[in-house]
Amino acid sequence: MKSVYDIAIIGAGPAGIATSCEAVIFGVKNILMFEKGENHSQTIRKYFNDNKPVDKDWKGIEVELKGHIDFKDGTKESTLDLFEESLEKRVIDAKFKTEISQISRLKNRFKIITTTGESYFAKRVVIAIGxxxxxxxxxxxIPVTLKNRANHTISDCKGNEDVLVVGGGDSACEYAYFIHQDNKVTFNYRREKITKANPKNIKNLMNCVEDKEIDLKLGIDIKKVEDEKGKFKVFYTNGEIGRYDRIIYALGGVTPKEFLKSCCVEFDEKSKPYINHKNLNTQGVYLAGDICGSIGGSIALALNHGYNIIMDCMSQEFALEAKSA
Structure with a gap:
């Protein structure tokens, strides 16, 4: 028989890192972490601009940290350094470039199968994939000929381009603001007002609009997009037509329901993943981070999720020891 891990953690973002670190601190010996990317914190690395401010109290919601990771206001770089340091202090078996295809429940453990066919066993599973x-x-x-310039981040923006940024959240506002000095930027959001983003990001965007550095299109949606001589020809619902070299879609993310269903996750009557105040979904299965449906992007809440999970795991272990005694 293969060894059975005490906890298997799917995802090495803030929630996964917090869960693993808290587990080590509270004496859990056998921890296994899976991450399909090459390193931890892939969302921060990929979707956060360099030197992007990272706030502990995201969107003005004050969060009192419960665990042992001393997260404070900082930048993308300082946040990554903090998580790197936290992981280096702990002895954790981490398998990067490893993607999970299915998790099945056995009698008293879970069988975790990777996309390459390898299998592992664990007593508990924490899904923290974001x-x-x-x-x-x-x-x-999107025209096939233009798909390489229909992006979800600004990492491919080279400058001197007509760029359309689509979305109404923090990422959209930050992307537009960050690239506007080197590109001609148009910002499009289908609603009349931007309400989802952090007030600081909205202010930065609107200041650029007032200075005529960014063209703002609110309350207008996009009907279709065509390829016109290598450019995006965008047809808006108000009859306008725009032409752009690149489109950045900052539309947020979706819950990967089919994947979660294949991992023993249960859903509520609204088809959302169920969790209680301890981040427990169903017996032995926990959810952490954005996948829980809490304030998207709150690193502090994700860290608290990891602490909640380990506290629940430890209380269950104490209960089992008392019962066997």
Missing amino acids: KMGKPNKPDYK
Whole structure:
């Protein structure tokens, strides 16, 4: 028989890191972490701009940290350094470049199968994969010839381009603000007002609009997109037509329901993953981070999820020891 891990953690973002670190601190010996990317914190690395401010109290919601990771206001770089340091202090078996295809429940353990066919066993499973691994896409089709310039981040923006940023959240506001000095930027959001983003990001965006550095299109949606001589020809619902070199879709992420269903996760009557105040979904299965449906992007809440999970695991262990005694 293969060894049975005490906890298997799917995802090495803030929630997964917190769960693993808290587990080590509270004496859990056998911990296994899976991450399909090459390193931890892939969402932060991929979707956060360099030197992006990272706030502990995201969107003005004050969060009192419960665990042992001393997270404070900082930048993308300082946040990554903090998590790197936290992981280096702990002895954790981490398998990067490893994707999970299915988790099945056995009598008293879970069988975890990777996409390459390897299998592992664990007493408990923590799913902390976030949502940005599966970003939302527009309903209309993107011309095949232009797909390499229909992006979800600004990492491919080279400058001197006409760029359309689509979305109404923090990522959209930050992307537009960050690239506007080197590109001609148009910001499009289908609603009349931006309400989802952090007030600081909205202010930065609107200041650029007032200075005529960013063209703002609110309350207008996109009907379709065509390829016109290598450019995006965008047809808006108000009859306008725009032409752009690149489109950045900052539409958020979606819950990967089919994957979760294949991992023993149960859903409520609204088809959302169920969790209680201890982040427990069903016996032995926990959810952590954005996948829980809490305030998207709150690193502090994700860290608290990890603490909640380990506290629940420890209380169950104490209960089992008392019962056997």
